[in-house]
Amino acid sequence: MRQPHGMFEQEHHGCGGHHGGGRRQRFFGHGELRLVILSILTRNASHGYELIKAIENMTQGNYTPSPGVIYPTLDFLQDQAFITITEEENGRKKIAITGAGERWLAENEQPLAMIQARIKARCMGFNLRKNPQMKRALDNFKAVLDLRVNQGDINDAQLKKIIGVIDRAALEISQME
16 A cells, blocks of 8 residues: 655645647646545545546636546555445446545645635636736736847847846735735
């Protein structure tokens, strides 16, 4: 039997959904999906596809786990005796949380709350970036900065001024209530 400890090392790989440039990142850190699945199962027994849809709904469509992510996670949870998987007459497999799974979930209440808060914040961030005015403002900022920097004729004083403008804008945004 695999050990459930060590599942919450800081191995966060950002967020799901590939929105714009940069490296595609994972929505959940190592072991976090296990807690999310158990949390969903506390509401009622489910099937694999229903778990996928529940996570997609929870993340407001910003992350949909693939069967290649869900089913190995379910295998792990079953190995730990945190869930049971039973075959139904129609061939579907019903997944239910066990008492051990409920206890482990209760022991990890704080990490689960942090995961849920991060999901909420990421969804808000995704929605903000989808806002047409925000997108226009960010695109405008990137274009102007790229144009100025790529002209190649920026002296030290101008560079210092650009850095100051960016730093002041970042500070002002961070201090908004």
